Amino acid sequence: MTDSSLFRGVLAPVLTPFDADLNPDPKRFTAHARWLLDDGCTGLAPFGTTGEALSLGLSERQRLLDGLIESGIEARALMPGTGLCAIPDTVALTRHAVGLGCGGVMMLPPFYYKGMSDDGLFAYFANVIERVADSRLKVYLYHIPPQAVVGFSVELVGRLIEAFPGTVVGLKDSSGDWANTNALLKAFPGFATLSGSEVTLLANLRGGGAGCITATGNVNARRIRRVFDRWHEEDAEALQAEVTAIRERIQSVPMIPMLKRIVAHYRGDESWSRIRPPFLPLDAGTAQRVIASLEGDFGFELPALREAA
Amino acid sequence: MTDSSLFRGVLAPVLTPFDADLNPDPKRFTAHARWLLDDGCTGLAPFGTTGEALSLGLSERQRLLDGLIESGIEARALMPGTGLCAIPDTVALTRHAVGLGCGGVMMLPPFYYKGMSDDGLFAYFANVIERVADSRLKVYLYHIPPQAVVGFSVELVGRLIEAFPGTVVGLKDSSGDWANTNALLKAFPGFATLSGSEVTLLANLRGGGAGCITATGNVNARRIRRVFDRWHEEDAEALQAEVTAIRERIQSVPMIPMLKRIVAHYRGDESWSRIRPPFLPLDAGTAQRVIASLEGDFGFELPALREAA
Numbered sequence: 255m256t257d258s259s260l261f262r263g264v265l266a267p268v269l270t271p272f273d274a275d276l277n278p279d280p281k282r283f284t285a286h287a288r289w290l291l292d293d294g295c296t297g298l299a300p301f302g303t304t305g306e307a308l309s310l311g312l313s314e315r316q317r318l319l320d321g322l323i324e325s326g327i328e329a330r331a332l333m334p335g336t337g338l339c340a341i342p343d344t345v346a347l348t349r350h351a352v353g354l355g356c357g358g359v360m361m362l363p364p365f366y367y368k369g370m371s372d373d374g375l376f377a378y379f380a381n382v383i384e385r386v387a388d389s390r391l392k393v394y395l396y397h398i399p400p401q402a403v404v405g406f407s408v409e410l411v412g413r414l415i416e417a418f419p420g421t422v423v424g425l426k427d428s429s430g431d432w433a434n435t436n437a438l439l440k441a442f443p444g445f446a447t448l449s450g451s452e453v454t455l456l457a458n459l460r461g462g463g464a465g466c467i468t469a470t471g472n473v474n475a476r477r478i479r480r481v482f483d484r485w486h487e488e489d490a491e492a493l494q495a496e497v498t499a500i501r502e503r504i505q506s507v508p509m510i511p512m513l514k515r516i517v518a519h520y521r522g523d524e525s526w527s528r529i530r531p532p533f534l535p536l537d538a539g540t541a542q543r544v545i546a547s548l549e550g551d552f553g554f555e556l557p558a559l560r561e562a563a
Numbered sequence: 564m565t566d567s568s569l570f571r572g573v574l575a576p577v578l579t580p581f582d583a584d585l586n587p588d589p590k591r592f593t594a595h596a597r598w599l600l601d602d603g604c605t606g607l608a609p610f611g612t613t614g615e616a617l618s619l620g621l622s623e624r625q626r627l628l629d630g631l632i633e634s635g636i637e638a639r640a641l642m643p644g645t646g647l648c649a650i651p652d653t654v655a656l657t658r659h660a661v662g663l664g665c666g667g668v669m670m671l672p673p674f675y676y677k678g679m680s681d682d683g684l685f686a687y688f689a690n691v692i693e694r695v696a697d698s699r700l701k702v703y704l705y706h707i708p709p710q711a712v713v714g715f716s717v718e719l720v721g722r723l724i725e726a727f728p729g730t731v732v733g734l735k736d737s738s739g740d741w742a743n744t745n746a747l748l749k750a751f752p753g754f755a756t757l758s759g760s761e762v763t764l765l766a767n768l769r770g771g772g773a774g775c776i777t778a779t780g781n782v783n784a785r786r787i788r789r790v791f792d793r794w795h796e797e798d799a800e801a802l803q804a805e806v807t808a809i810r811e812r813i814q815s816v817p818m819i820p821m822l823k824r825i826v827a828h829y830r831g832d833e834s835w836s837r838i839r840p841p842f843l844p845l846d847a848g849t850a851q852r853v854i855a856s857l858e859g860d861f862g863f864e865l866p867a868l869r870e871a872a
Contacts, residue, residue, distance in 0.1 A: 370841040534680065
């Protein structure tokens with residue numbers, strides 16, 4: 255059985271708002287995070303790919319995380335991304351998160367050098383864990399080969415679990431490859447395997463998985479949460495089909511800029527459409543068309559976003 | 564004509580030594596850098612891929628660079644790598660380098676997110692240059708798709724040169740694709756196009772290029788420099804053929820660990836073989852075989868390394 259302290263359910267990788275100078279906007283960030291928990295998220299993964307984590311500086315991440323905790327969000331509901339390319343930077347972010355009491359951290363592999371061996375990647379994580387040197391540390395590996403290129407083989411995951419039991423406790427699988435998620439579920443029962451998208455949420459839960467961490471959780475957590483809550487009920491397939499269709503509609507255009515446009519639209523707050531380069535804002539007309547089709551085809555519940563305006 | 568203040572010749576991306584705890588060893592780093600300038604390098608590019616830059620923390624890079632300057636190395640001979648994924652981190656490293664008077668900086672594109680548009684990459688560099696806000700800034704773009712995956716199209720380079728004349732002044736082409744280097748040379752005369760390897764040094768110079776920044780400059784600068792000094796002489800082809808053959812021998816095994824083994828061997832200093840994960844040290848037997856073959860086949864001048872022992 256999975257340890258009850260582990261993350262389960264639906265987590266959103268919190269979008270990061272920027273001010274007019276493209277600096278992070280901690281007030282809007284915290285308000286959005288709090289709203290996500292009210293809207294159905296069981297936890298939050300700030301500083302994922304969707305949160306433009308790799309566009310944020312080290313100290314920016316630390317200050318944004320501090321702000322979440324100061325606002326009263328329970329630290330154990332937070333799984334911040336702390337994985338960078340270099341051991342000391344990854345250790346600094348991780349120690350900061352663990353020190354605040356975060357329930358876990360989500361860690362990318364060192365993603366600059368390509369073609370590294372599993373032995374080399376294992377040595378990297380061993381060194382990070384040794385340097386963090388805190389028994390409270392819970393690592394969720396972040397497998398996202400479409401962006402990071404470098405990923406975790408099933409064998410490497412097994413070695414890390416075996417070497418660091420109770421520390422390497424889960425994985426977010428954003429490979430987009432169900433066969434990989436399924437292999438992890440079968441190989442490591444009790445390990446918290448989270449899908450990187452709600453599209454495989456039902457399959458994940460049926461396979462003994464822990465749920466999902468999904469970009470669209472930023473705007474559609476309520477419906478996705480229903481799939482999680484009712485996965486053993488008769489309507490589960492229908493609920494899954496609907497959130498899948500909504501996801502596909504949203505990612506028919508560049509997804510991160512689109513998610514920011516959705517939040518901007520329903521909050522009546524254009525500042526939410528800002529994004530740091532190399533991303534660019536999605537043009538407003540395209541975004542409006544997608545929003546209209548979401549409302550028309552799915553009677554979309556996005557107006558819920560208004561509540562946090 | 565190329566601006567005489569720009570880098571020309573043979574630059575080495577300085578190897579980074581580590582102590583027993585895998586922390587950077589500033590004393591050995593500085594000693595090696597000084598020796599490289601004595602051995603024929605016309606400039607140094609600390610914090611390139613070969614220097615394991617992406618395994619170093621932000622503050623580690625800053626302290627190592629400070630150490631080079633404090634040792635008396637002329638700042639204008641230094642082109643440190645300052646490109647990270649996030650604008651604020653890249654700006655912080657770049658401002659530090661410019662503030663020290665470095666002759667230039669070598670800047671990776673933001674390399675985490677894949678499939679970004681040229682418009683997005685242009686916006687990234689525009690934002691970085693605007694934030695650095697220093698007329699002394701000289702940017703050398705670092706094009707290395709085998710590692711970064713994200714690269715610079717010839718069109719993007721042209722847009723950056725046009726928008727930031729006197730600031731975007733050069734490029735290191737580590738694509739391994741001569742057609743790309745050649746296209747840059749033809750498109751942008753006066754722009755400092757540097758080959759990412761000495762294998763194309765002669766071709767680069769004949770095409771009006773500025774020289775090379777090459778990993779093997781760490782152990783073979785003296786011969787590579789001869790190609791640069793004598794590129795218009797009759798023996799240029801023969802000199803080029805020899806350095807190419809040496810390069811190929813060294814990169815017949817994992818190159819960065821091999822270069823560290825070579826330095827360790829000739830300095831009689833095993834600590835030089837240390838490397839940060841995800842890299843792993845090359846096994847000593849393999850390294851010995853390569854070193855023996857370099858000596859046997861090329862009467863290799865590596866004993867010159869002993870001078871800095």
